[in-house]
Amino acid sequence: MRSPNRQAMDRISLPAEPEALDELVDYVQTLSAMGGLTRTRAHWLRLAAEELIVNIITHGHRDRPGEVELTGGVEPGRVWLRLVDSAPPFDPTAYEAVPDLERPLGEREPGGLGVYLARTVADQIRYEYVSGRNQTTIIMNRV
């Protein structure tokens, strides 16, 4: 069966707490199936989505209550997933910290890896700050 050219997922809202990750994974897996992503590309979408939502929950909301809204859809050439949150502005596309890749593991500081990984494995990440909310969109090509 061919995957549809255009389709949208229902919008859902998740509490900004670690347990939301399971629901995010379900959402992303449904979206990947809808868009007919290959196994590897579905893996990268899940990875980018986890890294960005964990960043929002742990650094954006810092244990303060809040919500992360998810929308997603399929277009002719790509699949997109958008995370919207009300944490302080954070633009992952402008985040400069790149881990020192040549440094031995034993000497590394933990952290700084998640946003770097998301940027590396996603085909594109777009960011906008609109009406006091971060809108972060992950785009994966349907190749």
Add this chain to the structure above:
Amino acid sequence: MSFNAILTHDGSTALIKLEGELDALTAETFRREVERAAEAAAELLVLEMSELSYMSSAGLRGLVFARQKLADDVRIVLVGANDAIEQTIRLVGFHHSVDFSDAIPE
């Protein structure tokens, strides 16, 4: 989502078998087993990954933790990592600090 980490010993080798999905919610289980392996003063730590389907940066932080907990001369060997997991490890340069193998070292 399910994840399991099971530590066994064989002589001076500590082996942790990882199964399922290693993410931000499950990484603590992995760290605990790494800690137990480090206490056992092994010469080699094998992470058996043939049943591990997914690993995020939370798992990478577990590898950093393992490297820091173990003595410098203890090798860490990753066995049977799937392509996406191996690529994730290479993307962040961790392949300089661990070895990949298709089979558990003798």
